[in-house]
Amino acid sequence: MELLSQIDKNNIPKHVAIIMDGNGRWAKQQGENRVFGHHEGVNSVREIVEACGEIGVKYLTLYAFSTENWNRPKEEVDALMELLVATISMETPNLNQKGVRLQAIGDIKSLPLSCQKELQESIDITSANSRVTLILALSYSSKWEITNAVKKIAEEVKSGKLNPDDISSKMIENNLSTINYPDPELMIRTSGEHRISNFLLWQLAYAEFYFTEVLWPDFRKQEFYKAILAYQNRERRFGLTSEQLTTN
Ligand code: IPE
Numbered sequence: 730m731e732l733l734s735q736i737d738k739n740n741i742p743k744h745v746a747i748i749m750d751g752n753g754r755w756a757k758q759q760g761e762n763r764v765f766g767h768h769e770g771v772n773s774v775r776e777i778v779e780a781c782g783e784i785g786v787k788y789l790t791l792y793a794f795s796t797e798n799w800n801r802p803k804e805e806v807d808a809l810m811e812l813l814v815a816t817i818s819m820e821t822p823n824l825n826q827k828g829v830r831l832q833a834i835g836d837i838k839s840l841p842l843s844c845q846k847e848l849q850e851s852i853d854i855t856s857a858n859s860r861v862t863l864i865l866a867l868s869y870s871s872k873w874e875i876t877n878a879v880k881k882i883a884e885e886v887k888s889g890k891l892n893p894d895d896i897s898s899k900m901i902e903n904n905l906s907t908i909n910y911p912d913p914e915l916m917i918r919t920s921g922e923h924r925i926s927n928f929l930l931w932q933l934a935y936a937e938f939y940f941t942e943v944l945w946p947d948f949r950k951q952e953f954y955k956a957i958l959a960y961q962n963r964e965r966r967f968g969l970t971s972e973q974l975t976t977n
């Protein structure tokens with residue numbers, strides 16, 4: 730049976746987060762350089778964003794560039810930044826047409842000015858869309874984000890506005906860059922790596938993890954549907970017993 734038709738439309742995760750990994754290895758398999766893989770990866774992004782709109786995923790966070798990725802060879806970093814500018818500029822009309830609102834999390838100020846400008850433009854142009862919110866994690870790392878949150882809260886304590894006893898998990902969440910989004914219910918990582926690589930450590934506390942050997946440039950709609958189906962077959966217990974879930 731077709732995968733799409735097996736998906737339960739009443740149990741679609743609101744927010745899916747993806748570590749898009751394996752572009753370099755994909756390119757190598759084709760005898761090409763790593764950047765070729767990043768270019769092909771854009772086609773997967775387009776398909777997955779579209780699939781989210783079609784099945785009703787409201788938030789999609791894509792890990793596009795980590796804080797640690799700055800340490801890659803300069804040619805690759807430069808190519809990734811150029812690709813980002815070119816892609817955002819080219820895809821904005823398409824995002825608008827599909828009702829996609831663009832957002833970004835991460836240390837955006839560390840990106841080249843041309844990237845910041847293109848990004849902000851697209852964020853503004855798509856701001857009224859409501860079908861899918863596409864959140865790009867750029868120059869992002871979770872430890873960076875949590876450290877910033879701690880600094881902001883510490884400032885409030887220092888200035889006497891906040892008592893340390895009143896620090897709550899909600900308050901920490903309110904100081905993360907994801908303040909306006911629900912936590913992801915599903916986290917997907919492609920390319921066979923089984924690690925989290927500094928991505929949404931706090932927000933993924935109760936997410937279901939889905940790992941696939943498929944490299945990101947080959948991760949298209951059918952692979953996404955497989956991940957959604959796997960998610961729908963999980964029992965999310967949140968610390969309860971299975972029996973409690975069925976009787977409640
Ligand atoms: C993911 O693919 C894209 C980025 C991290 C920007 P990689 O570039 O990490 O590809 P592999 O893991 O080397 O194959």
Ligand code: IPE
Nearest residue numbers: 748749750792793794795926
């Ligand atoms: C994680 O991929 C970051 C992104 C997908 C942007 P990496 O390929 O950089 O992760 P590690 O270093 O292999 O864990």
Ligand code: MG
Nearest residue numbers: 750751752753
């Ligand atoms: Mg990688």
